[in-house]
Amino acid sequence: MIWVIHTLNGIAFGMLLFLLAAGLSLIFGLLKILNLTHGSFYLLGGYIGLTVMRLTDSFVLALLAAAITIALLGAVIERFFLRRFHLDELPQTLLTFGFLFIFADLSLWIWGGDPLMLAQPRIFAGSLPLGDYVYPYYRLFLIAVGLVVAGALWWFQEHTRLGTMLRAGVDDAEIARALGVNVSLLFTLIFAVGAALAALGGVLAGPVLSVYPGADFEALILAFVVVIVGGLGSLRGALAGSLLVGILDDFGKAFFPEFALFTVFVPMAIILVARPTGLFGRG
Amino acid sequence: MTGRVGSFAASVVALALLLALPQFLRQYYLGLATRMLIFALFAMSLDLLLGYAGLASLGHAAYFGVAAYTIALLILRAHLGSGIAFPAALVAATAIGALFAPLALRARGSYFLMITFALAQVVWSVAFGWRSLTNGDDGMPGVPRPNFGWSLDSTQSFYYFVLAIVGLAALLLLAIVKSPFGRALRGIRESESRMQALGYNVWRYQFVAFVLAAAFAGLAGALYAYFNRFVGPEYLFVIQSAEALIMVILGGAGTLIGPAIGAAVIVFLEDFVSSMTQHWVMVLGIIYVLVTLFARHGLIGLIVDYRQRRSEP
Numbered sequence: 001m002i003w004v005i006h007t008l009n010g011i012a013f014g015m016l017l018f019l020l021a022a023g024l025s026l027i028f029g030l031l032k033i034l035n036l037t038h039g040s041f042y043l044l045g046g047y048i049g050l051t052v053m054r055l056t057d058s059f060v061l062a063l064l065a066a067a068i069t070i071a072l073l074g075a076v077i078e079r080f081f082l083r084r085f086h087l088d089e090l091p092q093t094l095l096t097f098g099f100l101f102i103f104a105d106l107s108l109w110i111w112g113g114d115p116l117m118l119a120q121p122r123i124f125a126g127s128l129p130l131g132d133y134v135y136p137y138y139r140l141f142l143i144a145v146g147l148v149v150a151g152a153l154w155w156f157q158e159h160t161r162l163g164t165m166l167r168a169g170v171d172d173a174e175i176a177r178a179l180g181v182n183v184s185l186l187f188t189l190i191f192a193v194g195a196a197l198a199a200l201g202g203v204l205a206g207p208v209l210s211v212y213p214g215a216d217f218e219a220l221i222l223a224f225v226v227v228i229v230g231g232l233g234s235l236r237g238a239l240a241g242s243l244l245v246g247i248l249d250d251f252g253k254a255f256f257p258e259f260a261l262f263t264v265f266v267p268m269a270i271i272l273v274a275r276p277t278g279l280f281g282r283g
Numbered sequence: 284m285t286g287r288v289g290s291f292a293a294s295v296v297a298l299a300l301l302l303a304l305p306q307f308l309r310q311y312y313l314g315l316a317t318r319m320l321i322f323a324l325f326a327m328s329l330d331l332l333l334g335y336a337g338l339a340s341l342g343h344a345a346y347f348g349v350a351a352y353t354i355a356l357l358i359l360r361a362h363l364g365s366g367i368a369f370p371a372a373l374v375a376a377t378a379i380g381a382l383f384a385p386l387a388l389r390a391r392g393s394y395f396l397m398i399t400f401a402l403a404q405v406v407w408s409v410a411f412g413w414r415s416l417t418n419g420d421d422g423m424p425g426v427p428r429p430n431f432g433w434s435l436d437s438t439q440s441f442y443y444f445v446l447a448i449v450g451l452a453a454l455l456l457l458a459i460v461k462s463p464f465g466r467a468l469r470g471i472r473e474s475e476s477r478m479q480a481l482g483y484n485v486w487r488y489q490f491v492a493f494v495l496a497a498a499f500a501g502l503a504g505a506l507y508a509y510f511n512r513f514v515g516p517e518y519l520f521v522i523q524s525a526e527a528l529i530m531v532i533l534g535g536a537g538t539l540i541g542p543a544i545g546a547a548v549i550v551f552l553e554d555f556v557s558s559m560t561q562h563w564v565m566v567l568g569i570i571y572v573l574v575t576l577f578a579r580h581g582l583i584g585l586i587v588d589y590r591q592r593r594s595e596p
Contacts, residue, residue: 091575093528094529273386
């Protein structure tokens with residue numbers, strides 16, 4: 001039974017990672033930007049959600065406020081900073097690193113250095129009995145949210161006009177532009193959507209992992225591991241990588257606490273050796 | 284010709300200044316100058332990769348930190364002397380570089396950044412997680428400075444020790460970038476395919492540059508372990524790697540003096556800003572943004588631009 005609990009925990013954590021990695025991967029696929037600010041979007045999302053939750057006592061409002069604010073922030077960063085260095089990876093990396101520092105210090109300034117726990121939405125307060133154990137409903141809710149987001153993104157990518165434009169842009173942004181796709185607008189939109197997904201991840205993680213300084217780096221690093229494992233620019237890869245990393249992380253923490261991070265990094269290194277473009281990446 | 288004479292004169296003046304520094308700097312600032320020298324070496328080592336080979340690494344702290352940890356572990360855990368620990372640290376950094384290079388060199392651009400980043404995080408996770416060996420987060424204090432016949436415990440003697448080593452390393456780096464090997468690297472940076480067509484084994488040149496950069500970064504890391512008498516996982520963290528990148532870019536990639544100046548500026552600013560406010564991290568973030576937006580070619584680039592503008596009619 002303990003295995004089931006750990007597997008469920010791993011999947012729940014994997015779903016949080018998916019919210020991060022999906023955005024990171026989409027942004028890289030289309031804009032070819034390695035977005036180091038992605039962890040900040042997660043952290044700021046968590047903090048904004050926390051504040052809104054305290055003010056309004058509504059989890060839904062917390063999610064909405066975080067997603068919208070961070071989407072706007074992402075749009076501004078893409079439009080006014082990153083765009084100037086299109087396809088020039090070094091300045092883009094340095095810029096996103098700079099914003100990572102600025103937001104880390106800003107949030108430390110506003111919300112302080114102690115871990116803050118987000119209140120759990122009341123409808124998911126109880127636990128599901130599982131044999132001799134119980135399993136919190138909230139984590140089952142996380143799994144459900146992850147699956148819904150994954151399904152929605154897949155549907156958006158495969159069955160909407162915007163999704164078609166996105167796929168065209170990923171394949172060849174210049175040709176897509178020549179065929180009349182407003183690629184510039186698409187860039188800003190996808191960057192904003194990716195940022196909002198990370199912010200949602202931050203709010204949803206709040207009741208389980210709490211929000212604390214340094215969570216931005218941790219989230220960023222795990223999201224990187226996920227996209228390295230799954231392959232950059234691939235939604236399927238992001239999902240598979242998230243689940244794998246989430247489960248490995250949980251089992252690692254439970255059974256090899258000293259090497260908890262190692263159980264995540266070693267498979268990543270193996271995949272790097274065997275398949276540098278990741279499990280689902282395109283060469 | 285006047286340029287060469289000028290830069291020779293400038294080097295002599297700079298060297299005289301560096302040698303005389305302990306005469307008129309208080310102990311605290313002499314310590315700061317020592318840190319500047321160590322990070323100048325760290326930044327120059329990254330520049331070999333970034334500025335000359337054109338490969339932007341986001342994991343350069345790995346070699347710096349591995350050397351520092353090798354020193355601390357061999358001295359504090361295995362009770363060996365610096366006579367063994369110091370060379371072993373350089374070997375360890377070089378070996379890690381030789382191990383990581385083939386993995387990272389399969390990729391270019393963003394992927395290269397990401398793979399170097401991820402590999403460095405693997406090393407960091409070992410230092411951070413393996414508490415029984417490394418004390419994890421708390422780091423390992425009490426690393427004794429080497430004693431090769433005379434004590435390096437005073438700030439002044441350690442400054443001269445670092446100055447001598449960094450000076451020799453800088454000369455060695457200068458010889459490397461001026462050599463045919465260095466010129467081939469620059470050719471590869473400009474056009475890999477052209478150099479390939481000319482018969483150069485591009486991969487081998489990049490591999491050697493990668494490993495050399497790791498070795499020099501290891502030298503800086505070893506000095507830093509002695510300087511602080513301490514090692515901690517932050518030596519290996521991505522922030523350290525990113526600071527090295529900004530030092531190189533701020534000073535001017537593709538020159539050796541540029542990254543050294545960039546390192547001195549960042550180390551000085553960190554000290555200066557930290558003494559005034561707690562928000563050094565934000566200031567550093569703003570420096571990243573401003574440098575990227577306005578000084579792509581670094582301080583050296585600004586000087587060159589200014590000279591060119593003045594010389595134009």
